[in-house]
Amino acid sequence: MKNQMTLFDIGEASNTQSIINVASVPQRSPFRYPGGKTWLVPTVRQWLKQENRTVDELLEPFAGGGIVSLTAAFEKLADKITMVELDEEVAAVWEVILNGSNKWLADKIYTYDLTHANVKAELENPNKELRDIAFCTILKNRVFHGGILAKGSGMIKNGEKGKGITSRWYPKTLRDRILAIGYVKDKIEFLKGDAFHVLEQNLDNGNAYFFIDPPYTIAGKRLYTHYNIDHENLFRLTSLLKGKYMLTYDDTPEIRHLADKYNLQYRTIPMKTTLHYEKNEIIISDNFSWWREIDRR
Known part of the structure; x- marks a missing residue:
């Protein structure tokens, strides 16, 4: 049984975090991507450096704006990076930039x-x-x-x-x-394809790090073409991964329930929307030995 934080513990942990100033993070992506993770980059760096070595392989099955993959490539945090995107338009950009x-x-x-x-x-x-x-x-x-x-x-x-x-x-x-x-x-391989297939094919890939940032349950329909995904199946697949993973989600009762159901550890982290509304998101990971307070200015 994995160590699950209680609601009180989650709130207590989140108080040690502050909202990231995105101006402090190098802007690598050509997209101004709704739901983008530039604000999460300092936390992702911690996660990728947890073994004090360069990661063998990073897989980003919902690539979107690709900021995590690009950061890993530019900062030499991973030897091999695989970006996957199903959306035809977004995929076309990455195919042209990375393959053509x-x-x-x-x-x-x-x-x-x-x-x-x-x-x-x-x-x-x-x-x-x-x-x-x-x-x-x-x-x-x-x-x-x-x-x-x-x-x-x-x-x-x-x-x-x-x-x-x-x-x-x-x-x-x-x-x-x-x-x-x-x-x-x-350093980067781009695949136009389905995130679920890629995850299924890599369940036993113990050397890989998986950064999983799917369309969220609340805003997904408004923001993305392929918003209608099987969230429970994504939690199931994540729970079966042999490699290290970070799964990000909106903080809702539904998502907390799925994390509990599949015995997945999580923390909350604050962020600010483009309309300057402050809210919490959930970070789900196979372990949190890497989690610590960082300078987010």
């Missing part, structure tokens, strides 16, 4: 004339190759409300200081990030 034309994408973004008319024409073009899908994904991620790619999202109207769709369009920054990834991409 990252310079083309960087140059296209840098030289693009961002106007409503051009964006409309780009998005409505019916004859898209993979790299065109990748560019349109970055475009939507930067000019749509909250960076949301799911159906129903639309373009920013006013934006910051009335800048409209240019509010989050930083062509030089995006170009530089994409080109920088080119220097570490040999």
Whole structure:
């Protein structure tokens, strides 16, 4: 029986943590990803360094914006990194950056004339190759409300200081990030596929670290195309992993119940949403010997 924290203990543990200042974390991803984990990077570093050696393999089965995989690659925290993403649009970006034309994408973004008319024409073009899908994904991620790619999202109207769709369009920054990834991409394998299949195939991979960040139960439907996942099956698979893992979730009674059901250890950690609303999230791990207070300024 794994050591399960009580509700009182969880609250007590969370009081030793403070909200991370994301400005203190290197921004590696080309995405402004809803539900992204930049704020969690200092904690992830602790987790990856728990054995005081470079991790043999890191698997991120719900890659999304990929900040954990990119941090591990740039900071040499893992020898091999596997990113997995099912969403066609998000996957196209990673396929182009990691497996193909990252310079083309960087140059296209840098030289693009961002106007409503051009964006409309780009998005409505019916004859898209993979790299065109990748560019349109970055475009939507930067000019749509909250960076949301799911159906129903639309373009920013006013934006910051009335800048409209240019509010989050930083062509030089995006170009530089994409080109920088080119220097570490040999460490990263990208797979367009289903997270559950990858986890099932790696249940006995005792040398791997698994960073598992699925669509959450509450916000997932609003934020993601593939939001409807079997949360209980994910907990079941996680409980069977031979390697080390970190599973992140929203702090809800349903998630606490599943953690208890599958005898998984967890802690709470504070974060601040893009609307500056403070809340707790849950970190589930095979052990917490690595968990300690960190400077989160």
